[in-house]
Amino acid sequence: MVNSRKFWAVVTLSGITGIAFLGGQLVASDDHPDQEQSLVQRVHEARDAYQASLERLRAYYVQTQDSEAQRWVEQELTAYHMILKTPYILNLDLPSRDLRPDSSIINANQIFRQALDWLNKSSFTEREANYKRAELLLQRLVHDYPRSDKLDEACYYLGQIYSSKYFQQYRRAAAYYERVFHYEPNTNLDARNRAAFLYENYIADRRRAVELYQEVLRREVDPEKTREANKRLSALLNNRTAQRQ
Numbered sequence: 282m283v284n285s286r287k288f289w290a291v292v293t294l295s296g297i298t299g300i301a302f303l304g305g306q307l308v309a310s311d312d313h314p315d316q317e318q319s320l321v322q323r324v325h326e327a328r329d330a331y332q333a334s335l336e337r338l339r340a341y342y343v344q345t346q347d348s349e350a351q352r353w354v355e356q357e358l359t360a361y362h363m364i365l366k367t368p369y370i371l372n373l374d375l376p377s378r379d380l381r382p383d384s385s386i387i388n389a390n391q392i393f394r395q396a397l398d399w400l401n402k403s404s405f406t407e408r409e410a411n412y413k414r415a416e417l418l419l420q421r422l423v424h425d426y427p428r429s430d431k432l433d434e435a436c437y438y439l440g441q442i443y444s445s446k447y448f449q450q451y452r453r454a455a456a457y458y459e460r461v462f463h464y465e466p467n468t469n470l471d472a473r474n475r476a477a478f479l480y481e482n483y484i485a486d487r488r489r490a491v492e493l494y495q496e497v498l499r500r501e502v503d504p505e506k507t508r509e510a511n512k513r514l515s516a517l518l519n520n521r522t523a524q525r526q
Contacts, residue, residue: 321369332361363413367446371456376423382432382464389429392422400438409447416442436460437470446477451483471506473497481513491517 335358342351368374396418399411418443419435426432436457444454458479461472475495480486495519496509 317466318370318373321373321435324369325373328366330340335361362417365413367450368453371453374453375456375460376432376459378463380427380464382428382431383430383517386426386427386429386431389422389426389431392418392426392430393431396438397434398423398501400442412442412445412447416448432470433461433464434470437468437472438465440472440475444475451479455479455484465477468501469503473500474506474510477510477513481517487517 321426330394335354338426339351339354339358342354346422356459395416399415399418402411403409404411417496419439422429422431423433423439440454442448442457442458443450443456448454455476458472458476461470463467471495473496477497481490491514494510494514498507498514501507501510
C-alpha cells in the first residue's frame with residue numbers, strides 16, 4: 282500500500298493560522314523500512330545546518346560591527362535553541378548503552394551544576410523556559426562528555442524534564458530513566474520507579490512496568506521506594522488476574 286501527501290507547514294501571521302505548502306511529495310511504502318531513519322536524519326542535519334548558518338551570520342555581523350543585525354540573529358538563535366526539538370527515533374538521541382561513564386571531568390561537572398541551577402529556580406513565570414535551558418545543558422553534557430561520571434545523573438534529570446508537563450515526551454523520558462540504572466545498577470536515584478510509573482500510566486506497557494517494579498523490589502533497600510513499588514505491582518497483578526477471570 283502506497284500513500285502520498287504533500288509536505289506542509291502551519292504558519293501563523295498576525296494571529297491567522299493557515300497552511301503553507303512547501304512543495305515536493307513524500308511516498309511512504311512498506312518496501313522501504315529505512316525510510317523513517319533517512320527522513321529523521323535529514324531533519325537532524327537540517328537543524329544542524331540551520332544553526333551553523335545563523336552562527337556564521339552572527340560572526341559576520343560581529344566582524345562588520347553591525348550591532349542591530351547582530352542582535353536580530355542572536356534573537357533568532359535564542360528562539361531556535363528554546364523550541365522543542367523532537368528526536369523521533371530515540372536511538373538517535375540516547376547515549377550509547379556501551380559507554381562506561383567513570384571519569385570526573387571538570388567541564389562536565391560545571392555544566393551539570395548550571396543545569397541543576399536552572400532546574401531548581403523558583404520563578405513561576407520562567408519555569409518552562411528554565412526547564413528548556415536545563416535540557417540544553419544536560420544534552421550538551423550527554424553528547425560532549427559521554428565518559429563523565431555525571432552521565433547517569435544527567436539522564437535522570439533529562440527523564441524528569443521530558444516527563445514534565447512542559448515536554449510530555451513520556452517514552453523519551455522512560456528511556457532516559459532506564460539509562461540511569463543501566464550505567465549505574467546500584468543507583469540511589471529512583472529511576473526504576475519513575476520509569477515503571479511512565480510505562481504503567483502513559484505508555485501502556487504494563488509488562489515492562491511489572492518488570493521494573495519487580496526489579497525495584499529485588500534491588501532497593503529504601504523502604505519508601507519498595508513500598509511504592511510493591512503497591513503499584515500488586516495493583517497491576519490484581520488487575521491482570523481480574524481481566525483473566
